[in-house]
Amino acid sequence: MSVTSLEAHWPPVPVRLDVERWATRRIRRRVLAVVHTVTAGQRLLDVIRLLEGDARVQVFFTSAPDVFSNGVASFLEELKGLVLPWSQAVQLSFDLALAAAHGSLHELHAPVIVLPHGAGHNKITPGGRRGRQVAERGVYGLSRQRLIRDGTVVAESIVLAHEEELTRLGRECPEALPAAEVVGDPCFDRMIASLPSRALYRESLGVRGHQRLVLACSTWGPHSLLGQGTELLERLVTELPRDEFRVAALLHPNVWNAHGEWQIRSWLAGLARAGLIVMSQYGDWVGAVAAADYIVGDHGSICLYGTMTGAPVLMAGFSDPDLDPGSPMAELRSFAPRLRDRPLRRQLDRSSATYRARQYEQVAARITSEPGRFARKMRALIYRKLRLRAPAVRPTTEPARLPVTLRYDEPGSVAS
Numbered sequence: 023m024s025v026t027s028l029e030a031h032w033p034p035v036p037v038r039l040d041v042e043r044w045a046t047r048r049i050r051r052r053v054l055a056v057v058h059t060v061t062a063g064q065r066l067l068d069v070i071r072l073l074e075g076d077a078r079v080q081v082f083f084t085s086a087p088d089v090f091s092n093g094v095a096s097f098l099e100e101l102k103g104l105v106l107p108w109s110q111a112v113q114l115s116f117d118l119a120l121a122a123a124h125g126s127l128h129e130l131h132a133p134v135i136v137l138p139h140g141a142g143h144n145k146i147t148p149g150g151r152r153g154r155q156v157a158e159r160g161v162y163g164l165s166r167q168r169l170i171r172d173g174t175v176v177a178e179s180i181v182l183a184h185e186e187e188l189t190r191l192g193r194e195c196p197e198a199l200p201a202a203e204v205v206g207d208p209c210f211d212r213m214i215a216s217l218p219s220r221a222l223y224r225e226s227l228g229v230r231g232h233q234r235l236v237l238a239c240s241t242w243g244p245h246s247l248l249g250q251g252t253e254l255l256e257r258l259v260t261e262l263p264r265d266e267f268r269v270a271a272l273l274h275p276n277v278w279n280a281h282g283e284w285q286i287r288s289w290l291a292g293l294a295r296a297g298l299i300v301m302s303q304y305g306d307w308v309g310a311v312a313a314a315d316y317i318v319g320d321h322g323s324i325c326l327y328g329t330m331t332g333a334p335v336l337m338a339g340f341s342d343p344d345l346d347p348g349s350p351m352a353e354l355r356s357f358a359p360r361l362r363d364r365p366l367r368r369q370l371d372r373s374s375a376t377y378r379a380r381q382y383e384q385v386a387a388r389i390t391s392e393p394g395r396f397a398r399k400m401r402a403l404i405y406r407k408l409r410l411r412a413p414a415v416r417p418t419t420e421p422a423r424l425p426v427t428l429r430y431d432e433p434g435s436v437a438s
Contacts (some may be wrong), residue, residue, distance in 0.1 A: 039139040047079040051408045053119040058088040058123035060275035063097050063141045065122040068208035074400040084111040091277035110347040118407050128171040133178040140323035141389050148271050166195040183207040205399045206392030213330050216312045216421040223309035226424040229268045235315035236269045241322030242276035245342045260295050261366045270299035278303045294430045305426025329386040334373035350388040
């Protein structure tokens with residue numbers, strides 16, 4: 023497709039030069055939300071909501087190149103925002119860009135604020151090639167390989183959740199320290215706001231008062247819970263009495279988008295008909311975690327947020343060779359019970375009996391050093407970069423929306 027024909031498909035308003043002739047509102051600042059993956063997009067929702075009600079600001083969306091970008095188009099369509107093709111976004115200037123991943127950010131003409139898209143920085147990523155040399159392994163999100171381009175820090179602001187991450191950043195990429203700002207964690211704050219509504223989330227999932235909810239969480243990749251196959255899910259559904267337990271599966275969006283929703287639905291169809299609750303990747307997962315009596319997971323962020331709920335976290339999946347031994351996730355895995363090839367109900371009961379709240383609280387405290395302050399601090403950072411006075415209304419953290427589950431009576435349909 024030629025440049026001329028491509029430009030014919032670009033949304034002209036409100037980014038054309040004579041925008042004031044066509045747009046209804048006169049916009050003072052333009053913000054670009056850069057969505058690499060569904061996971062990154064979900065994290066950005068907690069940020070762009072801080073701009074709600076400000077008629078001075080126009081938010082645009084774009085899908086950035088990423089190996090897991092499948093699913094982003096549907097995510098953005100559901101938002102009903104103004105979406106610019108990446109080819110257009112990199113040719114325009116914006117007052118600010120927001121991202122929760124690092125790929126291709128150097129192509130933008132805007133100061134960039136980059137956030138983590140999960141809890142903490144837990145993985146050490148393999149080094150990539152730079153010319154003939156192989157770059158050293160580094161902590162994902164903190165390494166020089168991700169943060170530096172042509173000798174320059176790409177992002178103007180690097181958002182961190184905890185003060186200890188400053189120390190880790192200083193070891194990994196000291197030249198990025200001036201750009202770092204400890205702001206907090208939006209999912210941590212939403213979990214705190216959501217826990218009082220636990221009964222409402224349980225009711226929405228069809229969990230009765232006397233039943234216990236087991237939430238099986240899988241991140242992506244071969245070392246994940248689902249990477250081992252569906253055997254554990256099958257055991258949870260068949261071994262645990264249906265009148266006493268409900269089992270729900272919460273899969274990382276990268277699982278859905280690497281294999282396709284049809285395929286995941288197909289793999290889980292028999293289990294769903296046997297009683298497995300399958301969470302939609304587009305729903306708000308916080309309420310499901312708040313509702314759980316037991317969390318069965320691997321090395322994904324959901325397990326870390328689960329340490330806030332009072333529910334035992336049990337480990338499945340292989341040990342991840344890329345897990346940073348100094349990370350909060352490594353600390354959690356050092357004491358969380360590991361599921362064995364033994365009766366599951368007995369293992370769940372034992373995890374409740376041996377639960378040590380202090381251990382879980384210590385891990386939860388490593389998620390953020392700014393509990394309850396993300397909305398206020400993040401909004402202050404955004405408006406400082408936009409060079410605008412922030413609205414007088416104090417930002418609040420809303421509880422999670424009700425969980426969304428897949429319905430299996432009609433192929434492809436989704437219902438809450």
